Amino acid sequence: MILKYLALASLVILYSLMFVGGYISAAGLGLTCPEWPLCPNGIMPDDEYFIEWVHRTVAATTGVFILATTIGAWINKDAGRKIKFTSAFASALVVTQITLGAIVIDTKLHAVLVAIHLGIGILLFAMVLLTVLFAFRLGKPVLHTNA
Numbered sequence: 088m089i090l091k092y093l094a095l096a097s098l099v100i101l102y103s104l105m106f107v108g109g110y111i112s113a114a115g116l117g118l119t120c121p122e123w124p125l126c127p128n129g130i131m132p133d134d135e136y137f138i139e140w141v142h143r144t145v146a147a148t149t150g151v152f153i154l155a156t157t158i159g160a161w162i163n164k165d166a167g168r169k170i171k172f173t174s175a176f177a178s179a180l181v182v183t184q185i186t187l188g189a190i191v192i193d194t195k196l197h198a199v200l201v202a203i204h205l206g207i208g209i210l211l212f213a214m215v216l217l218t219v220l221f222a223f224r225l226g227k228p229v230l231h232t233n234a
Protein backbone atom coordinates (compact mmCIF):
# COMPACT_ATOMS: atom_id res chain seq x y z
CA MET A 88 0.00 0.00 0.00
CA ILE A 89 2.64 2.51 1.07
CA LEU A 90 4.80 1.42 -1.88
CA LYS A 91 2.58 3.08 -4.48
CA TYR A 92 2.52 6.40 -2.63
CA LEU A 93 6.28 6.24 -2.09
CA ALA A 94 6.76 5.64 -5.81
CA LEU A 95 4.31 8.43 -6.72
CA ALA A 96 6.02 10.88 -4.34
CA SER A 97 9.38 9.98 -5.95
CA LEU A 98 7.95 10.78 -9.39
CA VAL A 99 6.51 14.15 -8.32
CA ILE A 100 9.72 15.22 -6.56
CA LEU A 101 11.84 14.03 -9.49
CA TYR A 102 9.70 16.00 -11.94
CA SER A 103 10.14 19.16 -9.84
CA LEU A 104 13.88 18.54 -9.71
CA MET A 105 14.12 18.26 -13.50
CA PHE A 106 12.11 21.45 -13.83
CA VAL A 107 14.53 23.31 -11.53
CA GLY A 108 17.50 21.79 -13.41
CA GLY A 109 16.11 23.04 -16.74
CA TYR A 110 15.69 26.51 -15.26
CA ILE A 111 19.27 26.56 -13.90
CA SER A 112 20.62 25.51 -17.28
CA ALA A 113 18.52 27.96 -19.34
CA ALA A 114 19.21 30.86 -16.98
CA GLY A 115 22.96 30.19 -17.02
CA LEU A 116 23.08 29.70 -13.24
CA GLY A 117 24.92 26.36 -13.33
CA LEU A 118 28.08 27.64 -11.70
CA THR A 119 26.62 30.03 -9.15
CA CYS A 120 27.59 27.56 -6.43
CA PRO A 121 31.09 26.40 -7.36
CA GLU A 122 31.70 24.06 -4.41
CA TRP A 123 30.55 20.54 -3.65
CA PRO A 124 28.63 19.21 -1.77
CA LEU A 125 27.78 22.44 0.11
CA CYS A 126 27.73 25.99 -1.24
CA PRO A 127 30.25 28.45 0.24
CA ASN A 128 27.99 29.44 3.13
CA GLY A 129 27.33 25.88 4.28
CA ILE A 130 23.96 24.30 5.02
CA MET A 131 21.89 27.51 4.63
CA PRO A 132 23.50 29.49 1.80
CA ASP A 133 23.11 33.14 0.73
CA ASP A 134 20.46 34.18 -1.82
CA GLU A 135 22.94 34.00 -4.70
CA TYR A 136 23.34 30.22 -4.25
CA PHE A 137 19.67 29.56 -3.57
CA ILE A 138 18.58 27.93 -6.84
CA GLU A 139 21.62 25.59 -6.96
CA TRP A 140 21.07 24.78 -3.29
CA VAL A 141 17.44 23.86 -4.08
CA HIS A 142 18.61 21.58 -6.94
CA ARG A 143 21.06 19.74 -4.67
CA THR A 144 18.70 19.49 -1.71
CA VAL A 145 15.83 18.21 -3.84
CA ALA A 146 18.28 15.80 -5.55
CA ALA A 147 19.22 14.34 -2.15
CA THR A 148 15.53 14.06 -1.20
CA THR A 149 14.76 12.38 -4.53
CA GLY A 150 17.58 9.91 -3.88
CA VAL A 151 16.16 8.97 -0.49
CA PHE A 152 12.65 8.46 -1.91
CA ILE A 153 13.86 6.36 -4.85
CA LEU A 154 16.06 4.16 -2.64
CA ALA A 155 13.17 3.71 -0.17
CA THR A 156 10.87 2.74 -3.07
CA THR A 157 13.39 0.13 -4.21
CA ILE A 158 13.65 -1.36 -0.72
CA GLY A 159 9.84 -1.36 -0.52
CA ALA A 160 9.57 -3.17 -3.87
CA TRP A 161 12.14 -5.80 -2.92
CA ILE A 162 10.56 -6.65 0.45
CA ASN A 163 6.99 -6.67 -0.87
CA LYS A 164 6.00 -10.29 -1.39
CA ASP A 165 3.43 -9.43 -4.09
CA ALA A 166 6.00 -7.53 -6.16
CA GLY A 167 7.06 -9.15 -9.42
CA ARG A 168 10.28 -9.03 -11.40
CA LYS A 169 9.29 -5.96 -13.41
CA ILE A 170 8.88 -3.55 -10.49
CA LYS A 171 11.98 -4.98 -8.82
CA PHE A 172 13.96 -4.28 -11.98
CA THR A 173 12.63 -0.76 -12.69
CA SER A 174 13.04 0.36 -9.08
CA ALA A 175 16.55 -1.09 -8.74
CA PHE A 176 17.56 0.46 -12.07
CA ALA A 177 16.14 3.81 -10.88
CA SER A 178 18.24 3.56 -7.71
CA ALA A 179 21.40 2.86 -9.72
CA LEU A 180 20.57 5.81 -12.00
CA VAL A 181 19.89 8.25 -9.16
CA VAL A 182 23.23 7.44 -7.49
CA THR A 183 24.99 7.85 -10.87
CA GLN A 184 23.14 11.11 -11.53
CA ILE A 185 24.05 12.68 -8.19
CA THR A 186 27.71 11.67 -8.67
CA LEU A 187 27.61 13.06 -12.21
CA GLY A 188 26.09 16.32 -10.89
CA ALA A 189 29.22 16.81 -8.78
CA ILE A 190 31.45 16.08 -11.80
CA VAL A 191 29.43 18.55 -13.93
CA ILE A 192 30.28 21.26 -11.38
CA ASP A 193 33.90 20.12 -11.12
CA THR A 194 34.38 20.27 -14.90
CA LYS A 195 32.73 23.74 -15.07
CA LEU A 196 29.69 22.47 -16.99
CA HIS A 197 31.41 20.36 -19.63
CA ALA A 198 28.84 20.29 -22.48
CA VAL A 199 28.99 16.51 -23.00
CA LEU A 200 28.54 15.86 -19.28
CA VAL A 201 25.59 18.29 -19.06
CA ALA A 202 24.00 16.44 -22.02
CA ILE A 203 24.59 13.09 -20.27
CA HIS A 204 23.11 14.61 -17.08
CA LEU A 205 19.94 15.44 -19.04
CA GLY A 206 19.89 12.01 -20.72
CA ILE A 207 20.21 10.13 -17.42
CA GLY A 208 17.51 12.38 -15.94
CA ILE A 209 15.07 11.36 -18.69
CA LEU A 210 15.92 7.66 -18.32
CA LEU A 211 15.50 7.98 -14.55
CA PHE A 212 12.09 9.61 -15.01
CA ALA A 213 11.02 6.74 -17.28
CA MET A 214 12.10 4.11 -14.72
CA VAL A 215 10.31 5.86 -11.85
CA LEU A 216 7.17 6.28 -13.99
CA LEU A 217 7.17 2.54 -14.81
CA THR A 218 7.70 1.76 -11.12
CA VAL A 219 4.62 3.88 -10.27
CA LEU A 220 2.53 2.06 -12.90
CA PHE A 221 3.63 -1.37 -11.66
CA ALA A 222 3.09 -0.33 -8.02
CA PHE A 223 -0.49 0.75 -8.73
CA ARG A 224 -1.16 -2.63 -10.39
CA LEU A 225 0.12 -4.64 -7.40
CA GLY A 226 -2.50 -6.89 -5.86
CA LYS A 227 -4.93 -6.39 -8.77
CA PRO A 228 -6.02 -9.47 -10.75
CA VAL A 229 -4.37 -9.83 -14.16
CA LEU A 230 -6.88 -9.96 -17.03
CA HIS A 231 -6.17 -12.41 -19.86
CA THR A 232 -7.94 -11.81 -23.17
CA ASN A 233 -8.11 -14.06 -26.21
CA ALA A 234 -7.51 -11.21 -28.66
Ligand code: HEM
Binds near residue numbers: 142143146204
Ligand atom coordinates in the same frame (compact mmCIF):
# COMPACT_ATOMS: atom_id res chain seq x y z
C1 HEM B 1 18.53 12.91 -9.17
C2 HEM B 1 19.40 13.85 -9.31
C3 HEM B 1 19.38 14.90 -10.41
C4 HEM B 1 18.55 15.05 -11.49
C5 HEM B 1 17.38 14.17 -11.94
C6 HEM B 1 19.00 16.23 -12.20
C7 HEM B 1 18.42 16.71 -13.34
C8 HEM B 1 18.84 17.83 -14.01
C9 HEM B 1 18.27 18.33 -15.23
C10 HEM B 1 17.11 17.70 -15.99
C11 HEM B 1 18.97 19.43 -15.60
C12 HEM B 1 18.74 20.29 -16.84
C13 HEM B 1 19.74 19.86 -17.90
C14 HEM B 1 19.59 20.62 -19.19
O1 HEM B 1 18.62 21.36 -19.37
O2 HEM B 1 20.46 20.44 -20.05
C15 HEM B 1 19.99 19.65 -14.60
C16 HEM B 1 20.90 20.67 -14.61
C17 HEM B 1 21.94 20.78 -13.72
N1 HEM B 1 22.24 19.94 -12.67
FE1 HEM B 1 21.15 18.38 -12.08
N2 HEM B 1 20.08 16.75 -11.52
C18 HEM B 1 20.33 15.98 -10.43
C19 HEM B 1 21.31 16.16 -9.49
C20 HEM B 1 22.27 17.11 -9.53
C21 HEM B 1 23.32 17.29 -8.56
C22 HEM B 1 23.49 16.46 -7.30
C23 HEM B 1 24.07 18.31 -8.98
C24 HEM B 1 25.29 18.78 -8.26
C25 HEM B 1 25.58 19.88 -7.97
C26 HEM B 1 23.50 18.81 -10.21
C27 HEM B 1 23.99 19.87 -10.95
C28 HEM B 1 23.37 20.41 -12.05
C29 HEM B 1 23.83 21.61 -12.74
C30 HEM B 1 25.04 22.45 -12.38
C31 HEM B 1 22.94 21.83 -13.78
C32 HEM B 1 22.96 23.00 -14.79
C33 HEM B 1 23.83 22.66 -15.97
C34 HEM B 1 23.92 23.84 -16.91
O3 HEM B 1 24.11 24.95 -16.44
O4 HEM B 1 23.80 23.66 -18.13
N3 HEM B 1 22.41 18.05 -10.52
N4 HEM B 1 19.88 18.65 -13.65
